[in-house]
Amino acid sequence: MIKKHQEEGKLEDPEYKAAVQVFYQKHVCRIPWPEHTLKSFAGLKEDATVYKVIAVQDICVSPLFDNIPKVKWVQMGESSHLSFFEEPERYFKVVSQFLTAEYSSTM
Incomplete structure (x- = not known):
């Protein structure tokens, strides 16, 4: 419809x-x-x-996923498109862990 x-x-x-x-x-x-x-x-x-x-289609995400070192796919099961509002604690924990791991691996 x-x-x-x-x-x-x-x-x-x-x-x-x-x-x-x-x-x-x-x-x-x-x-x-x-x-x-x-x-x-x-x-x-x-x-x-x-x-x-x-x-933009989902296919545009594949090159990013394939080429970012140590990338990890995380599904936010209780969220839709705006997971940073819907599951903020989990969202920011995952992002923080990724950024911290990336930062510490470059030191």
Whole structure:
């Protein structure tokens, strides 16, 4: 339904807006959205240029994963796209451990 409305240009249709909210709540941020996230999404109404032209796929992550020394894939099982808000303790612990390991290995 989301794709259909987008293809038809019916982005103001209440049915489309409701479906997008369900999608966002499942795949973007599962907790009440922080104020600055709300502001960012509100800004898309004023200028959605980047959002409209971005065509990044998961495949773009592979070269980074394959070429960063000592990289480790970590899945944040209780999060969607904004895991740093949804699981901040775990997220920052993982990032800190990675950066600390990288820093100490260069000393």
